Amino acid sequence: MYYIVEKEILETRISRIENIVYGVNNMTSAEDISLDIFSLINFIEVEINKLVKESEILKKMLYLFDTYSFLLDEKFSSFKVYDALQSEKNQMVFSNMSLYNTVASQMLSIKELPIPNSDVYLQVAANIYQLHIMFMSIESVETQLNFLSRRIAKILELWYEIGIDIVNDCFLEWDGRINNLNSKIQKFYTLNI
Known part of the structure; x- marks a missing residue:
């Protein structure tokens, strides 16, 4: 400004x-x-x-x-x-x-800017092939990690669905037992009154 x-x-x-x-x-x-x-x-x-x-x-x-x-x-x-x-x-x-x-x-x-030593350029030139191999291996690992993360997400989604289904089944069973018990108590209460 x-x-x-x-x-x-x-x-x-x-x-x-x-x-x-x-x-x-x-x-x-x-x-x-x-x-x-x-x-x-x-x-x-x-x-x-x-x-x-x-x-x-x-x-x-x-x-x-x-x-x-x-x-x-x-x-x-x-x-x-x-x-x-x-x-x-x-x-x-x-x-x-x-x-x-x-x-x-x-x-x-x-x-x-410091002027680097000429040996640095020679070392970099000598290691270009290894750097290329390293980059390829990193790319391969990234691909595998992406695949694994998708599999883990799918497994977690299945576990969640199974957990919800099991909990819902448990609640349904408990509701059924409670309703059964309530009906028995009401029958007993109506007979005694």
Whole structure:
């Protein structure tokens, strides 16, 4: 949630800066910006300083560019287009800002992964056949267990039915005896009265 809000704020501010630098008039802010170049530069500087204060990514980027300023030099050989303006390079950096956090975390996670010993791969390759046999035996045991569980369920169901039938027979027999005894007691009681 916080990342989305921060991303929207950064996108809004960067779009304002791009609109000011390139002269496009579709700004989201209702601020009145002077056409004076000096005030435009001051405004851009203020906005960038605000961005830097609120974003750790930008702080790290600016530290990186301060430390390795030759990365943005025109003579640096990794840039294919030598006539690219500084503003275009900055636009490229700012437009891909959302990727820096993702790439940095991925690079850190790759760095933290231990590289296993090469013997581990050889041992795994040597044991693939045994692993395959083990998986097949596990599958066979699972099939047998499924069959046994179905048989046990059927046996328990039969025991339940037999138990119910026996209990019902017992209750019927007891009811019959009690009714017989009640009828004898009533006969005896009617004869004695």
